[in-house]
Amino acid sequence: xxxxxHPTPVxxxxxxxxxxxxxxxxxxxxGFTPFEAHNGKEGLRMLTTVRPEVIILDLxxxxxxxxxxxxxxxxxxxxxxxxxxxxxxxxxxxxxxxxGADDYLTKPFSTVELLARIKVALRHAKMSGVAADAVFExxxxxxNFTGRxxxxxxxxxxxxxxxxxxxxTLVKNxxxxxxxxxxxxxxxxxxAPDDNNYLRIHTQHLREKLHDDPLKPRYIITETGIGYRLxxx
Numbered sequence: 067x068x069x070x071x072h073p074t075p076v077x078x079x080x081x082x083x084x085x086x087x088x089x090x091x092x093x094x095x096x097g098f099t100p101f102e103a104h105n106g107k108e109g110l111r112m113l114t115t116v117r118p119e120v121i122i123l124d125l126x127x128x129x130x131x132x133x134x135x136x137x138x139x140x141x142x143x144x145x146x147x148x149x150x151x152x153x154x155x156x157x158x159x160x161x162x163x164x165x166g167a168d169d170y171l172t173k174p175f176s177t178v179e180l181l182a183r184i185k186v187a188l189r190h191a192k193m194s195g196v197a198a199d200a201v202f203e204x205x206x207x208x209x210n211f212t213g214r215x216x217x218x219x220x221x222x223x224x225x226x227x228x229x230x231x232x233x234x235t236l237v238k239n240x241x242x243x244x245x246x247x248x249x250x251x252x253x254x255x256x257x258a259p260d261d262n263n264y265l266r267i268h269t270q271h272l273r274e275k276l277h278d279d280p281l282k283p284r285y286i287i288t289e290t291g292i293g294y295r296l297x298x299x
Contacts, residue, residue, distance in 0.1 A: 073099040077118035079135065080108035080150065081128050085173075089122060092177045098184075106130035110138060113145075119191070120184055121294040123167075124150040125158055131160075133165060146187035156291050160245050163292065168242045182299075189298055190241035202237045204298055207276065207285055209237050219278055228253060229272045232265075234285065236296035245293040257263070269294065 076098050078089050086102050093100040101116045103109035106127045112118075125132030136147055143206065149162045149170040159170050168187045171180060174251060178239065202209040206219040216223045225233065232251045246262045253265075269286065272278075278285045287295040 073097055074117055074120065074188070075099045075101060075118045076102050076120045077103065077109060077112055077116050077123060079103045079106065079125075079127070079132075080122070080124040081105055082124070082195055085124075085150070089180070092180055096177075096181055106132065106135050110136060111121045113139070115123055118145060120187055121147045122150065122171075123147055124164060125155075126152070128132055129144045133161060135164060136165045136167055141291040144191065146191050148187055160247075163243050163245050166250060171241070185299060186241040190239070200238070204240070205284060206215075211235060222273050225272065225275060228268050228272060229275070232268055232272055243289050243293055243295045249293060 072095070076093055077156045078086055078093075078100055080086050080089065081104050083104075086104070090100045090102060101112060101118065106129050109121075109123070123132050123135060127135075132149065136149075136252050139145060139147060146169075147162075147167045147261055149159065149167045150173060151159050151162075152173055153169050162170065166188060169183050171183060200211055202211075210216075211234070216225055216230065216233065232249065235249060235252045244269075246265055249265055250262075253268075273280060273286055276285055280286075280288060283297065285297055287297060
């Protein structure tokens with residue numbers, strides 16, 4: 067007997083009609099069930115009725131700041147949030163990510179890019195409960211949390227404590243953009259330096275040990291001016 071599958075519900079919170087139409091058509095064509103909200107208050111009301119598995123959120127809404135919506139969503143759950151942003155609003159992207167958004171799309175964007183981001187967000191949601199005794203594996207990279215051992219294509223990689231913390235932070239957020247500030251705080255806790263150069267240097271060393279070319283990343287993607295992301299697809 068075949069197992070019945072249900073389309074993934076996606077909530078679109080966007081005030082521009084043409085963008086909602088594009089999103090709805092793109093999602094419907096690829097097996098998702100889209101629901102539309104034309105402002106923030108309507109979107110928040112629909113959260114409990116639609117119970118979306120992904121939220122696509124425009125930050126520039128007519129009735130309320132999209133950042134406030136992220137805060138309210140994060141107070142009650144971990145539903146993946148993909149932010150829609152206009153070009154040049156890097157500060158908004160960083161703030162949205164630090165408040166708990168999973169990813170962002172810069173307008174204009176393609177259907178291929180949209181679907182890829184949704185796929186990654188859904189995978190990250192499933193992996194977000196990585197236990198302390200779990201083993202992460204992707205594309206020849208293996209991180210054993212119990213033994214604190216990192217291997218690449220079967221060979222052990224000797225990393226420093228900071229490099230290990232950097233890698234495991236990215237692993238626990240695999241597929242999600244992690245900002246410079248979030249990484250600095252996670253790695254150095256209370257003594258976090260207020261300088262991204264520290265992070266850049268340690269990331270460069272980690273990449274070298276993983277034979278990871280930043281121009282053609284196998285594992286660590288640079289989100290220019292924002293942070294880093296660990297590939298999971």
